[in-house]
Amino acid sequence: DKGKVTSFLSIQQGCNKTCTYCIVPTVRGKEINRPADDILLEANYLIQKGVKEITLIGQTVNSWKSNGLKFSDLLNLVGELESLERIRFTTSYPRDFTKKLIKTMKTNPKVCSHIHLPVQSGSNNILSKMNRTYTSQWYLDVVNRLKDEIADMAVSSDIIVGFPGETEKDFEQTLKLIEEVEFDTCFSFKYSPRPGTPAAVMENFIDSDIAGKRLSILQEFQRKITYKKNEERAGKIEEVLVEGISKNDPENLMGRTSQNRIVNFAAKNNLVGRLVNVKINNGFQNSLLGTII
Ligand code: SF4
Structure with missing residues (x-):
């Protein structure tokens, strides 16, 4: 590993959420958060090896808490480590994105101006079927707060297309949300059932061809936004x-x-x-x- 500039650092195992399409909570169990001391020890070890940027990782990384400390406190503790230039974290869960965390991102100069915040769908109907526990408006409010508070904030996301019961109208709402947020990048996938999950036994599965067409439309739509945003960096x-x-x-x-x-x-x-x-x-x-x- 010698000479590596960036490194991941796992701070959490498992997940306490219950997204209906996801097998992680069943396979990996409930959320277990690593104590801060343990995390700082590993961070120091990485820094000694020459790492300058650490990405803290967990399934819902921003829900991390341990011994009275919240995730924003952990960011500040890691930020105090000398010779470390940058901190990133992924994956964030929208509902756990607190005002305190936004404030920490704004005030801690080592925390990068990028957030990976999976939305999964722009339709409240589908979000509810996914049990994501937020609405599209709630998601937009978090993103807008981030963009208002932090200059030049980049946002990336994950989206599932063709979730059971997804209508054309639901899909259009997802496109509308993409247009509104203008994600810097977005990873999109065609829904595929995971045996043992609630979504796998839902009604109204979407025909694979229809889901495939929706995915192509969405990816082309996002591709143009990404390109435009990259082009806009010229001269900066x-x-x-x-x-x-x-x-x-x-x-x-x-x-x-x-x-x-x-x-x-x-x-x-x-x-x-x-x-x-x-x-x-x-x-x-x-x-x-x-x-x-
Ligand atoms: S999608 Fe993410 S937040 Fe939802 S249950 Fe799976 S790991 Fe947890």
């Missing part, structure tokens, strides 16, 4: 944490912005692990191209 100066040699061109280095965009640029290898400023020349579908300044 981005702070990039250099991760290594670019996959596209061995002459280039590759890093990420706080918003989790990949940036390729020409520079010497000895910048790996450093934060550098890069002027963006072009925005493409999956990455940006720039010049170090």
